[in-house]
Amino acid sequence: MPTDDCTDVLKALADRTRQRIVKALLVGDTTVNELTEQLGLSQYNTSKHLRVLKEAGIVDVRAIGQRREYFIATTFRRRIEREGVTLDFGCCTFRMDRLPD
Numbered sequence: 001m002p003t004d005d006c007t008d009v010l011k012a013l014a015d016r017t018r019q020r021i022v023k024a025l026l027v028g029d030t031t032v033n034e035l036t037e038q039l040g041l042s043q044y045n046t047s048k049h050l051r052v053l054k055e056a057g058i059v060d061v062r063a064i065g066q067r068r069e070y071f072i073a074t075t076f077r078r079r080i081e082r083e084g085v086t087l088d089f090g091c092c093t094f095r096m097d098r099l100p101d
Helices: 007-013 016-027 032-039 043-055 074-083
Strands: 059-064 066-071 085-087 093-095
Touching: 007 016, 007 032, 007 043, 016 032, 016 043, 016 066, 032 066, 043 059, 043 085, 066 074, 074 085
Parallel strands: none
Antiparallel strands: 059 066, 085 093
16 A cells, blocks of 8 residues: 555445444454455455555455455554544545444
8 A cells, every 4th residue: 555645545445335344354254254244245346445445455364275465564564553533644534433334
């Protein structure tokens, strides 16, 4: 995740569904199927949103046998741990504690 340009992160977090996915992944690592069931989305939409979050550096994926498990990317998780629930992007702030259910 580039530190000097927050555009990709803000675009990714601007969508309510992606906010819900991030909130779920902050609780624990999970698969597309588990997220689909938990959030009541189609598998296609869940995968599409995960791709956007991955490209923004918010989410990453690991292969465990045939399964693909998604999790909050290490650099993004460190940023949350460092800055707390309010991420400061300079131009604006983003409250991680106000993500929708």
